[in-house]
Amino acid sequence: MLSTKRRSAGLLAATLSLALFxxxxxxxxxxxxxxxxxxxxTASSSTGSVASTTTVAKVDVTGTLAASGATFxxxxxxxxxxxxxxxxxxxxxxxxxxxxxxGRTDLQNQVVDFAGSDGLVKEADKALYKxxxxxxxxxxxxxxxxxxxxxxxxxxxxxxxxxxxxxQRQIKTxxxxxxxxxxxxxxxxxAGPITxxxxxxxxxxxxNFTIFLNxxxxxxxxxxxxxxxxxxxVEWAADTQAGNGNAGVAQIVKDTKGAIGYVDYSDAxxxxxxxxxxxxxxxxxxxxxxxxASAAAAGATIKDDxxxxxxxxxxxxxxxxxxxxxxxxxxxxxxxxxxxxxxxxLRYILTDGQKVTTSVDYAPLPKVLVDKAIAQxxxxxxxx
Amino acid sequence: MNENLNFHRRGExxxxxxxxxxxxxxxxxxxxxxxxxxxxxxxxWPAFDKMGLDFFTTSRWAPxxxxxxxxxxxxxxxxAAAIALVIAVPVSIGIALFTTQVAPTKWRRPIVYLVDLLxxxxxxxxxxxxxxxxxxxxxxxxxxxxxxxGPIPGLGNLFGEASxxxxxxxxxxxxxxxxxxxxxxxxxxxxxxxxxSDRDAAFALGATRWEMIRGSVLPHAKGGLVxxxxxxxxxxxGETIAVALVIGSSANxxxxxxxxxxxxxxxxxxxWGEAEGNYRAALxxxxxxxxxxxxxxxxxxxxxxxxxxxxxxxxx
Numbered sequence: 001m002l003s004t005k006r007r008s009a010g011l012l013a014a015t016l017s018l019a020l021f022x023x024x025x026x027x028x029x030x031x032x033x034x035x036x037x038x039x040x041x042t043a044s045s046s047t048g049s050v051a052s053t054t055t056v057a058k059v060d061v062t063g064t065l066a067a068s069g070a071t072f073x074x075x076x077x078x079x080x081x082x083x084x085x086x087x088x089x090x091x092x093x094x095x096x097x098x099x100x101x102x103g104r105t106d107l108q109n110q111v112v113d114f115a116g117s118d119g120l121v122k123e124a125d126k127a128l129y130k131x132x133x134x135x136x137x138x139x140x141x142x143x144x145x146x147x148x149x150x151x152x153x154x155x156x157x158x159x160x161x162x163x164x165x166x167x168q169r170q171i172k173t174x175x176x177x178x179x180x181x182x183x184x185x186x187x188x189x190x191a192g193p194i195t196x197x198x199x200x201x202x203x204x205x206x207x208n209f210t211i212f213l214n215x216x217x218x219x220x221x222x223x224x225x226x227x228x229x230x231x232x233x234v235e236w237a238a239d240t241q242a243g244n245g246n247a248g249v250a251q252i253v254k255d256t257k258g259a260i261g262y263v264d265y266s267d268a269x270x271x272x273x274x275x276x277x278x279x280x281x282x283x284x285x286x287x288x289x290x291x292x293a294s295a296a297a298a299g300a301t302i303k304d305d306x307x308x309x310x311x312x313x314x315x316x317x318x319x320x321x322x323x324x325x326x327x328x329x330x331x332x333x334x335x336x337x338x339x340x341x342x343x344x345x346l347r348y349i350l351t352d353g354q355k356v357t358t359s360v361d362y363a364p365l366p367k368v369l370v371d372k373a374i375a376q377x378x379x380x381x382x383x384x
Numbered sequence: 385m386n387e388n389l390n391f392h393r394r395g396e397x398x399x400x401x402x403x404x405x406x407x408x409x410x411x412x413x414x415x416x417x418x419x420x421x422x423x424x425x426x427x428x429w430p431a432f433d434k435m436g437l438d439f440f441t442t443s444r445w446a447p448x449x450x451x452x453x454x455x456x457x458x459x460x461x462x463x464a465a466a467i468a469l470v471i472a473v474p475v476s477i478g479i480a481l482f483t484t485q486v487a488p489t490k491w492r493r494p495i496v497y498l499v500d501l502l503x504x505x506x507x508x509x510x511x512x513x514x515x516x517x518x519x520x521x522x523x524x525x526x527x528x529x530x531x532x533x534g535p536i537p538g539l540g541n542l543f544g545e546a547s548x549x550x551x552x553x554x555x556x557x558x559x560x561x562x563x564x565x566x567x568x569x570x571x572x573x574x575x576x577x578x579x580x581s582d583r584d585a586a587f588a589l590g591a592t593r594w595e596m597i598r599g600s601v602l603p604h605a606k607g608g609l610v611x612x613x614x615x616x617x618x619x620x621x622g623e624t625i626a627v628a629l630v631i632g633s634s635a636n637x638x639x640x641x642x643x644x645x646x647x648x649x650x651x652x653x654x655x656w657g658e659a660e661g662n663y664r665a666a667l668x669x670x671x672x673x674x675x676x677x678x679x680x681x682x683x684x685x686x687x688x689x690x691x692x693x694x695x696x697x698x699x700x
Contacts, residue, residue: 237448241548
């Protein structure tokens with residue numbers, strides 16, 4: 001969990017940046033009431049967004065929004081919602097978590113106003129969305145660590161093939177030739193059986209971790225080592241250890257000598273785990289850092305619908321297991337007040353919200369992606 | 385006389401109203417059960433339709449491949465519940481007999497109170513205790529058991545090697561603690577209904593305390609005891625969060641009690657959040673399966689009980 005201190009530091013940063021918020025939300029297409037903002041045009045430019053610097057206005061939004069979905073970005077959304085509320089005291093947003101699948105199902109049935117999702121919607125499922133067409137808004141990106149517990153080994157290099165073999169129980173001891181070959185310096189300390197820790201619950205983290213393995217070590221063009229495919233639940237071997245949530249997996253790794261598991265960055269850091277440097281597409285071993293995750297997002301190809309895949313991305317500095325996450329919103333909003341609030345909140349997340357990401361251990365999106373996402377806000381149709 | 389008649393008529397009216405009210409109350413249960421069964425089956429239909437009987441007879445559960453076989457989960461559910469019963473039933477009936485027949489009167493209340501207190505502990509507390517405290521320290525104990533019992537043919541298969549404390553046996557053990565207060569408190573009530581005269585008669589014939597219990601109390605309480613055990617079994621099979629935390633979560637069928645497995649309600653709880661479409665239908669299918677198994681077991685138990693009552697007490 002986040003320490004109170006870090007959380008309040010994040011809040012402070014968020015509050016400070018609120019002054020800048022005014023400029024950022026100025027170019028709302030359907031501005032109804034405009035009040036001059038004190039911060040002026042400098043604020044807009046310093047947010048690093050494409051927000052127009054000519055219209056300086058603050059739109060009061062009053063909607064009450066309900067949302068559910070991915071738990072992976074939940075800590076960030078909570079901080080962002082609190083900060084957003086300071087700027088828009090009349091707006092109320094609750095983000096319930098529950099999992100990406102729940103968020104998508106809730107959005108399909110129109111029981112929430114927006115949904116958080118770590119994965120994209122399958123083409124076949126798009127017809128299920130009762131509200132019609134929807135948009136993806138990328139929000140943050142964060143590394144998934146391969147954390148381990150080995151005395152005396154402070155730096156561990158692993159390639160995707162080796163990780164795949166470890167998690168498929170083809171490599172069962174730390175002194176296996178494949179691991180030693182990647183870590184010649186630590187040879188003396190690499191000993192004992194490997195315990196594999198994975199999720200007991202289905203999860204977007206599992207999905208992204210297995211997408212990485214499937215891309216890097218799966219069927220062609222991969223190396224063919226990874227055979228479990230990708231998904232929120234995969235067919236783990238029976239002699240792997242299941243933990244509930246990132247915290248549960250982190251706990252197993254922490255308590256078990258010789259354990260290895262995939263844990264999201266903030267949980268791994270909070271528990272104080274050691275994490276491996278993973279060989280990226282460019283052949284470099286990169287440690288999981290927020291910069292590495294941002295670099296991965298920058299190295300990914302952005303599609304027209306703003307879906308992008310930072311996993312196994314190009315770039316020397318890119319950490320190869322960087323997980324994306326999106327907010328899904330219907331194009332055609334049915335309620336004016338709610339629609340405006342949604343739009344305003346999204347704009348906040350994409351501008352000032354990006355600045356508080358690191359305080360809760362998420363990486364901000366690269367500028368090119370933020371710019372495209374802000375431009376996409378104009379596609380949201382709000383009834384008059 | 386006229387007044388008397390009026391009173392009588394009013395009584396008749398109340399009587400029929402009462403009858404309808406009770407019929408309605410009973411009917412609501414049936415209707416609710418039926419409605420649950422129908423809507424759940426309907427929602428699970430895409431998965432049943434796709435998998436056919438394979439849904440129940442295969443054990444490959446691969447949502448990412450659109451393959452759903454629930455056999456391993458059915459196995460895990462029954463196995464964990466069986467372990468729980470094997471441990472909890474003798475203990476619970478022992479507690480019930482002790483508190484009603486053996487313990488000094490002044491001890492009875494505190495003992496009953498303590499056992500009932502177990503029922504108040506939320507299941508998530510049992511689960512967290514299991515996963516954080518019990519499971520990590522149990523691995524060594526399990527492996528000692530394996531070393532001792534492993535070489536014995538037959539038994540050796542059941543007590544294999546334990547790679548972790550999160551397994552079917554741990555789930556069964558924690559379930560046994562959870563169902564003990566349920567079974568023992570019901571068993572106590574049932575045993576208490578044994579008429580004093582029956583017990584005195586046994587003593588008068590020179591029976592020892594055990595002979596009295598065997599000859600008078602147990603035959604009298606048999607039906608009720610099976611009912612108590614069935615309620616415990618229902619609780620054990622339906623328990624979700626405690627099992628989800630400790631059972632190990634893998635679609636695995638093994639005779640080894642110390643290997644990881646999974647149970648129907650635990651799978652639903654663990655995987656619901658990310659499930660969509662067919663996957664979600666398959667999870668609802670697991671719920672339907674659990675529902676059906678519970679009903680089958682209860683019906684079977686009731687049949688057994690009514691037969692045994694006929695045998696020991698004659699037809700009623």
